[in-house]
Amino acid sequence: MRFDQKDVEFMPATLEPGVLYVSREYEIAVHLCACGCGSKIRTPLGPTEWSVTVTHNGPTLSPSIGTWQLECQSHYWISDGSVRWAEKWTEEQVLLGREDEKRRLHEYLEAKNPHKSGTVERVWNWLQSLFSRKKL
Secondary structure, three states, rough: OOOOEEEEEOOOOOOOOOOOEEEEOEEEEEEOOOOOOEEEEEEEEOOOOOEEEEEOOOEEEEEEEEOOOOOOOEEEEEOEEEEOOOOOHHHHHHHHHHHHHHHHHHHHHHHHHOOHHHHHHHHHHHHHHHHHHOOO
């Protein structure tokens, strides 16, 4: 499967397979799962989230996409418009990946606002409460 990028302000109600919709205004990329299950995959864009780069071969979305909460549990990269399949993660790997995401966000917020530790702590605690509610 190949992906083309379509820049949009708002996401369309109906997504086309093989299209990575990117809204820079709202810092999000959305596409249909590469496995063909039809699930909408939403990836927030930002310094501690995903990034999109465009080459003459097509878009690259980084890091990998892991659909751990979906039945398909796909794991893949979109690189230069092509899908590269990755190995399925264990529950332990998924939990470690989520912890790593929280750590990166915490470090980013600390570096950005080193003198506002109270605000950072509140945001950190809020994010931890969100993650603790999610099920695998």
